[in-house]
Amino acid sequence: MDYKADLFKYSGLGWLTWKFRPNGLYGFNYHRIGEPDDTQFDPNLFSCSAEQFETHLAFYKRNFDVISSDELIALMRNDTPIKERLAIITFDDGYQDNYQYAYPLLKAAGLPSTFFIATDFIDKPTVPWWDEIAWLLKNTQVDYELLRKWQLPINWPNSSITEQIRMMLRYMKQNHRVSMPQKLAQLRQACGIAENAITVSESLFMDWDMLREVQANGVSIGSQTCSHQILSHLTEQQQAREIVESKRRLEEQLNTTISTFAYPVGGESTYNETTTNLLRKSGYQLAFTFLHNSCNNILENRFELPRFSVDNQCTVDDLKFNICKNMLNQKLSPYVKDNNLSGLYQDK
Incomplete structure (x- = not known):
């Protein structure tokens, strides 16, 4: 069931809510x-x-x-x-x-x-920290077991790479005990990838x-x-x-x-x-x-x-x-x- 379609097309509740916002x-x-x-x-x-x-x-x-x-x-x-x-x-x-x-x-x-x-x-x-995290997960050859110290969810192995990136970013943002540069260094090591491995042809910004x-x-x-x-x-x-x-x-x-x-x-x-x-x-x-x-x-x-x-x-x-x-x-x-x-x- 598509709840968005129900909300706006069938129940009338969405239309009324929008009209009287x-x-x-x-x-x-x-x-x-x-x-x-x-x-x-x-x-x-x-x-x-x-x-x-x-x-x-x-x-x-x-x-x-x-x-x-x-x-x-x-x-x-x-x-x-x-x-x-x-x-x-x-x-x-x-x-x-x-x-x-x-x-x-x-x-x-x-x-x-x-x-x-x-x-x-x-x-x-440069490549910002959130994009580096995504790149590391897309390019690592390390399996789930070696990444478990990152407190990954149980459903991690069965999730799409897009969802895995979203999960990892959520963890990295919430963990305030370690600085972002330190967390990045730890993730690089866990992924088996060197610090300067990312190359881009032009600035992202x-x-x-x-x-x-x-x-x-x-x-x-x-x-x-x-x-x-x-x-x-x-x-x-x-x-x-x-x-x-x-x-x-x-x-x-x-x-x-x-x-x-x-x-x-x-x-x-x-x-x-x-x-x-x-x-x-x-x-x-x-x-x-x-x-x-x-x-x-x-x-x-x-x-x-x-x-x-x-x-x-x-x-x-x-x-x-x-x-x-x-x-x-x-x-x-x-x-x-x-x-x-x-x-x-x-x-x-």
């Missing part, structure tokens, strides 16, 4: 645009194809007032009540396919967006000239730290370096004021009070999470603005479903629990 800010975040089967790295990062992204933009234009980060900052500063449905379109990490595919479509549609950039990947082109071009044509630039490490796993001094230095580098190269920030990984456990205090002291005005919700008080939530993560070759129906599922889980969770209707909201 509240006013507020709806954030939609992307990572990569393209085909996941074409990459030697993490396929889970591909939000959708270029063709799908074009349909998303038309959907946003029909259903929301799409605003820029500068307009959002103005709403925050004036503490303006939100009496309409607003949307902000963002991209994390700064992959080159954002420039190649997303940027021309955004420009053609006349829609603003914000690209959040991890500056180390621009200054020192945009360069400074690309960022200057998109900035001149409707794309705002924000920071996503220097090295994209999970901030709550770092000391205060390490967090300060990631937050302050990335801002300084972007402002120096792009001749602009950097006022927005996106937390790497973005869940509520990936940042802490130290993080938000550092953002405030450093002059940031807004910070974005991956808390799936809408928001109608920007000032109150300015360092925890929610966004819906656009993933898994997402269609327009998926976008609507994710918004409605979140609303239903929040509004009807006691009823769902009491009446054993939880299956209706599962993303199968």
Whole structure:
């Protein structure tokens, strides 16, 4: 049974939920645009194809007032009540396919967006830790038994490589006792692969000239730290370096004021009070999470603005479903629990 089809086409509940969705800010975040089967790295990062992204933009234009980060900052500063449905379109990490595919479509549609950039990947082109993890799992000859010390799930051997990568990344993100460089070194050893074994013909990420071009044509630039490490796993001094230095580098190269920030990984456990205090002291005005919700008080939530993560070759129906599922889980969770209707909201 396709629960998405049931929710929107048959029960009528989805249609009513969508029709009466509240006013507020709806954030939609992307990572990569393209085909996941074409990459030697993490396929889970591909939000959708270029063709799908074009349909998303038309959907946003029909259903929301799409605003820029500068307009959002103005709403925050004036503490303006939100009496309409607003949307902000963002991209994390700064992959080159954002420039190649997303940027021309955004420009053609006349829609603003914000690209959040991890500056180390621009200054020192390299393969980021999550893509290296994916590459290691795709290329290792080591069997399951030798990898068991990573506390892998029982179903690991029977899972697809895409799912194995997702499981390993979840473990690596949650394990805060060891630094990411140390975890990578341990995984390389476990996989039997040397440190510098990965070769790429060109950088995965945009360069400074690309960022200057998109900035001149409707794309705002924000920071996503220097090295994209999970901030709550770092000391205060390490967090300060990631937050302050990335801002300084972007402002120096792009001749602009950097006022927005996106937390790497973005869940509520990936940042802490130290993080938000550092953002405030450093002059940031807004910070974005991956808390799936809408928001109608920007000032109150300015360092925890929610966004819906656009993933898994997402269609327009998926976008609507994710918004409605979140609303239903929040509004009807006691009823769902009491009446054993939880299956209706599962993303199968």
